[in-house]
Every structure is written in C-alpha cells, then in structure tokens.
Amino acid sequence: MKILVANIGSTSLKWRLFDFSNGTERLLHKGGVERVDNHARAIEECLAALNSGGHLGRETDLAAVGFKTVMARDVSGCVRITDRVLAAMEAFNSLAPAHNPPYIAGIRQFQQRLPGVPLIALFETAFYQFAPEAMMRYAVPEAWHRAGVRRYGFHGASHKFIAERSAELLGREDVAERARRLYVDGGRTPAREPSLRVISCHLGGSSSVTGINNGVAIGTSMGLSPQSGLPQNNRVGDLDSEAIPYVMKTLGLSVAEVQRQLTRESGLLGLSGFSNDTRDLAEAAEAGSESAKLALAVLAASARHWIGSFFFELNGVEAIVFTAGIGENQSQLREDICRNLDELGIELDPALNQATRATEAVISTTGSRVKVLVIPANEELVVAREARRLLESNHIPLPTNDFTHAFTHNKEQTYASSHWTH
Numbered sequence: 109m110k111i112l113v114a115n116i117g118s119t120s121l122k123w124r125l126f127d128f129s130n131g132t133e134r135l136l137h138k139g140g141v142e143r144v145d146n147h148a149r150a151i152e153e154c155l156a157a158l159n160s161g162g163h164l165g166r167e168t169d170l171a172a173v174g175f176k177t178v179m180a181r182d183v184s185g186c187v188r189i190t191d192r193v194l195a196a197m198e199a200f201n202s203l204a205p206a207h208n209p210p211y212i213a214g215i216r217q218f219q220q221r222l223p224g225v226p227l228i229a230l231f232e233t234a235f236y237q238f239a240p241e242a243m244m245r246y247a248v249p250e251a252w253h254r255a256g257v258r259r260y261g262f263h264g265a266s267h268k269f270i271a272e273r274s275a276e277l278l279g280r281e282d283v284a285e286r287a288r289r290l291y292v293d294g295g296r297t298p299a300r301e302p303s304l305r306v307i308s309c310h311l312g313g314s315s316s317v318t319g320i321n322n323g324v325a326i327g328t329s330m331g332l333s334p335q336s337g338l339p340q341n342n343r344v345g346d347l348d349s350e351a352i353p354y355v356m357k358t359l360g361l362s363v364a365e366v367q368r369q370l371t372r373e374s375g376l377l378g379l380s381g382f383s384n385d386t387r388d389l390a391e392a393a394e395a396g397s398e399s400a401k402l403a404l405a406v407l408a409a410s411a412r413h414w415i416g417s418f419f420f421e422l423n424g425v426e427a428i429v430f431t432a433g434i435g436e437n438q439s440q441l442r443e444d445i446c447r448n449l450d451e452l453g454i455e456l457d458p459a460l461n462q463a464t465r466a467t468e469a470v471i472s473t474t475g476s477r478v479k480v481l482v483i484p485a486n487e488e489l490v491v492a493r494e495a496r497r498l499l500e501s502n503h504i505p506l507p508t509n510d511f512t513h514a515f516t517h518n519k520e521q522t523y524a525s526s527h528w529t530h
C-alpha cells in the first residue's frame with residue numbers, strides 16, 4: 109500500500125512516499141519544489157518525480173494522499189477530505205492564515221488531478237481531542253467559547269510521534285501501542301502501571317511543549333492559533349491580550365497592522381532585531397550581541413515555563429524529549445533549558461548533549477531520574493500511518509460538531525461510505 113504525504117506551503121510542495129506493503133514501513137521517496145506559484149504544476153512535478161523514479165507504476169497505485177492539515181472549525185482527527193471538511197477549514201482561515209488557504213487550494217488541485225484517490229487529512233489539533241477540558245478552556249464569556257475561542261493545540265503529528273517513539277525507546281510497548289491506537293479507540297487501550305509521563309518539546313521555526321500521560325496529551329502550550337505559546341521564529345507567542353488595544357491606542361496601529369507585526373515581526377526576530385534563525389542568533393550571541401542573547405534566553409525561559417507546568421501537572425515525568433530543528437540541533441539551548449534542575453531529578457550529561465545532533469540519543473546522565481532524549485521529528489510518517497489506519501479500519505472517525513469529545517461520536521462505517529453525517 110503506497111501513501112503519499114503532501115506538505116503544502118503557500119509557495120512550496122514537499123512530499124514523501126511511503127510503502128506499507130507486506131507488513132513493512134518504508135520511505136520510498138522524498139522531494140519537493142520551492143517557489144511555485146501554481147500548485148497544479150507542483151503536483152505534476154511531484155507525480156513525474158515519483159513515476160520517473162519508478163516508485164509508482166500508475167498513479168492509481170496510490171492508496172491515498174495524506175495531508176498534515178492545521179485546523180478546521182468543529183472538525184479534528186484523521187478524516188477523509190470532503191467538501192464539508194474543506195469548508196470547515198475555510199471557516200478558520202483567519203486563525204491560520206499562512207496554512208489553511210494554501211492547503212485548501214492545494215487539496216482542490218489534488219482532487220482534480222487524482223479523482224479516484226482518497227484524500228485524507230490528519231489535523232494538527234487531533235492529538236488534543238482527549239485532553240482534559242480544564243486544560244483547554246480559556247476563561248472567556250460563553251459566547252466566545254461557542255464561537256470557537258478555546259485552546260486547540262498544534263504540532264499534533266510531531267508530538268504523537270514522540271509519544272509513540274519515546275515509549276518504544278523507554279521499553280514501554282504497552283504505552284507505544286496505546287499511543288498508536290489513539291485515534292482508533294480514543295486512548296482506551298490499557299497500559300500497565302505505573303504510567304509513563306513524558307514532556308515533548310517541539311522546538312523549531314514554530315515551537316510547542318506538550319504534556320503526555322500514557323501516550324495521550326494532557327495539554328499543550330499552543331492555544332487558539334499557532335501564534336501562541338513559546339516565542340516562534342517571527343510570531344509572538346503568548347501575549348497579554350490587553351497589549352493589543354493598548355498599542356492600537358498609543359501607537360495608532362490598525363488591527364491588520366497589529367496582526368502583521370505579531371505574525372511577521374515578533375518572536376525571535378522581534379527580540380533580536382535581525383534574525384528568526386537560532387543558528388544566526390547563537391553565532392551573534394557568541395560574538396557578544398546582547399539582543400541575540402536575550403532572544404535565546406526568552407525562548408529558553410518560555411520552554412522552562414511550559415516544561416515546569418506539565419512537570420507539575422503530571423506529578424513528575426519519566427522523560428523530557430527534544431525534537432524539531434532547534435530541539436534536535438541546538439545543544440546550547442537544551443543545556444540552558446535543563447540548567448539547575450538536579451533537585452527535580454533532571455541532569456543533562458554535557459558531553460552527550462554536545463555530541464548529539466539530529467539523531468536519537470539519551471543526553472541525560474546515567475544517574476538522572478528523568479531521562480532527557482533527543483528524537484528527530486517524523487511527522488509525515490505519522491500522517492501516513494494514520495491514513496493507512498483509516499483506510500484499513502472500519503472505524504472511520506467522522507468529523508463531529510463536538511470537538512472536545514470527537515471520539516465518542518465516531519461511528520463505525522465502511523471506508524467507502526465515510527462522510528459527514530452531523
């Protein structure tokens with residue numbers, strides 16, 4: 109069974125082709141095209157690359173195309189893409205302006221180009237469907253909540269991969285299986301005692317920290333939009349809501365300009381004044397730049413804030429995991445984040461930490477009660493696995509109007525008849 113995972117940006121298309129034949133799980137091909145002004149042409153290039161590489165006999169050999177979609181109004185989980193799902197994504201365009209519009213446009217092109225191939229969305233919000241309500245609510249008036257103002261959480265595919273992989277590495281196959289089956293049974297697969305508690309730190313161009321208990325998320329740093337939580341490359345992260353009316357009045361900024369500055373000129377870029385990339389910042393900090401040092405220090409402080417929050421909520425953890433571009437590569441930042449935590453049983457091994465780049469490793473001391481791990485991100489594999497599960501299973505998670513309890517509304521259906529019934 110061959111599944112293509114398409115990662116659609118406003119001017120790019122990246123893809124990975126997986127083969128799940130004969131019980132194996134193989135990455136057959138990965139590629140991408142940048143600076144495209146036309147998704148239709150990008151899709152042709154993708155299919156041509158797959159064909160010429162001999163990875164695809166015929167286009168109809170594709171069992172599905174999977175998409176790591178970000179968010180949609182009242183829809184989450186892993187679902188077959190229908191017009192209703194696309195309309196639900198469109199309804200949240202303003203919350204994910206950099207992601208939803210290009211995804212919708214790209215998916216429509218795939219629909220036209222590959223009409224017989226099932227298109228499947230795994231929403232980045234899916235991993236948080238089972239988090240406790242108290243961890244996901246904002247203290248806003250009921251009308252705001254009904255309008256959709258709540259925490260959704262993002263980077264779900266990445267954190268789910270960490271939930272699965274960390275459990276495997278820590279020898280807890282029961283928890284790994286529970287995490288794998290999360291969207292099939294809503295976390296009802298039993299796990300052995302004691303529970304496995306993990307904090308997953310996805311630190312990259314966009315960052316979030318998620319608390320995970322026995323393979324299921326209990327909360328995350330990102331909220332209503334991907335603009336929240338930790339400071340991002342050029343997006344603000346958490347901000348007191350009063351700051352917005354205040355700068356509108358005192359600096360005379362319009363809503364659109366405030367939004368532009370918070371999403372384009374804030375985060376690490378706003379703090380440093382010159383770069384949104386931690387590689388530049390680390391180099392500049394080394395050369396004495398105070399603003400670069402500050403940007404990195406704010407990122408580390410915010411990561412510690414969220415790690416601390418989930419450490420407390422989970423009553424301690426067995427492991428803290430670093431993943432994504434910064435988490436995998438920036439040993440200095442990992443050191444800054446884990447500094448002075450020995451009283452909590454968290455002790456980094458400086459040599460192991462420094463030697464680890466973009467590879468799976470334990471970077472804590474042998475005596476550290478809490479293991480600190482680096483696990484390279486593998487979000488596309490999660491999308492492909494969930495798409496496969498949806499194809500193979502008769503348990504089709506249907507889109508639901510009740511986001512919080514999405515799973516309980518799922519109906520058993522055959523794949524062919526899967527559609528929105530609410």
Ligand code: AMP
Pocket residue numbers: 311312313314341384385386387432433434437438
């Ligand atoms: P991601 O969004 O996961 O691709 O992460 C991108 C960010 O990770 C970049 O903006 C850098 O801050 C950081 N990063 C990526 N690659 C490296 C590397 N090789 N060394 C250090 N930092 C890196």
